[in-house]
Amino acid sequence: MFSVSKSSSLLAHRVAFTRSFAGARDKHTLVLVRHGESTWNLANKFTGWYDCPLSEKGHVEAAEGGRLINDAGIKPNIAFTSLQKRAIRTLWHVLEETNRMWIPTIKSWKINERHYGGLQGLDKQETVDKYGKDQVLTWRRSYDIPPPTVDKTSEHHPSNDERYADVADWPEEFTESLATTLDRVVPYWESEIAPELKSGKTVLIAAHGNSLRALVKHLDGIDESEISNLNIPTGTPLVYELDENLKPIPQAGSFLPLTGRYLGDQDAIRNRIEGVKNQTK
Numbered sequence: 001m002f003s004v005s006k007s008s009s010l011l012a013h014r015v016a017f018t019r020s021f022a023g024a025r026d027k028h029t030l031v032l033v034r035h036g037e038s039t040w041n042l043a044n045k046f047t048g049w050y051d052c053p054l055s056e057k058g059h060v061e062a063a064e065g066g067r068l069i070n071d072a073g074i075k076p077n078i079a080f081t082s083l084q085k086r087a088i089r090t091l092w093h094v095l096e097e098t099n100r101m102w103i104p105t106i107k108s109w110k111i112n113e114r115h116y117g118g119l120q121g122l123d124k125q126e127t128v129d130k131y132g133k134d135q136v137l138t139w140r141r142s143y144d145i146p147p148p149t150v151d152k153t154s155e156h157h158p159s160n161d162e163r164y165a166d167v168a169d170w171p172e173e174f175t176e177s178l179a180t181t182l183d184r185v186v187p188y189w190e191s192e193i194a195p196e197l198k199s200g201k202t203v204l205i206a207a208h209g210n211s212l213r214a215l216v217k218h219l220d221g222i223d224e225s226e227i228s229n230l231n232i233p234t235g236t237p238l239v240y241e242l243d244e245n246l247k248p249i250p251q252a253g254s255f256l257p258l259t260g261r262y263l264g265d266q267d268a269i270r271n272r273i274e275g276v277k278n279q280t281k
């Protein structure tokens with residue numbers, strides 16, 4: 001008797017489990033968060049792979065982002081972040097505010113900020129004063145024109161940082177454009193992140209202005225000229241609903257060309273986006 005009722009309840013459980021995952025497979029939720037303001041955002045310096053922490057305001061922004069995710073009832077099952085403390089700390093805030101510190105978190109340099117080469121550490125406004133606004137805008141936002149390189153004598157070259165030294169065969173001269181950032185972000189998305197979504201999980205990614213620009217360029221099919229005008233605000237959750245092929249389902253109130261929706265006060269978000277844009281006036 002006992003074994004019959006046990007096996008039938010097991011069967012019922014399996015059916016319910018399969019149903020809930022079959023339902024989940026029709027629509028997938030992806031949450032992207034750029035880290036909160038960092039100390040080098042505050043100082044208006046080109047940052048790239050320099051590992052600066054969040055500023056005080058950045059901690060507040062990241063926690064607020066977490067509360068917005070929680071209030072929206074979104075429950076991430078797995079999280080991805082970079083090897084950079086501003087994104088990792090942002091993720092910690094979000095996990096704390098959503099009471100989901102227990103979920104698996106995976107870190108990879110593949111979703112690091114775009115490496116800013118020889119500009120890393122330079123003041124953005126002083127760089128405009130020296131090279132002109134147009135040149136700096138080209139370095140910041142052109143699709144495939146990279147900033148100047150660093151060589152292996154520079155502290156900013158990845159071969160001089162133990163977390164990166166052995167993960168790739170770094171060229172003598174290194175820098176990244178948005179195009180070369182895409183070359184690492186998109187394969188990582190395809191091989192590591194997309195399968196988690198397809199298995200029915202809600203995915204959270206805490207990353208960076210330019211690695212997220214690369215990802216949304218791919219997701220939303222944004223063309224090379226349009227992506228130049230796209231700036232991603234700090235600490236602001238961007239929520240995508242994806243169909244069974246992981247194509248975005250356009251959300252009401254999205255800021256085109258993005259089809260995901262930002263959580264929070266929409267006017268404040270517009271101001272934050274303008275703030276990023278105006279770092280080099």
Ligand SMILES: O=C(O)[C@@H](CO)OP(=O)(O)O
Nearest residue numbers: 045046047048113140209
């Ligand atoms: O300095 C950087 O690494 C990035 C992000 O903070 O700046 P920008 O927005 O100029 O690409």
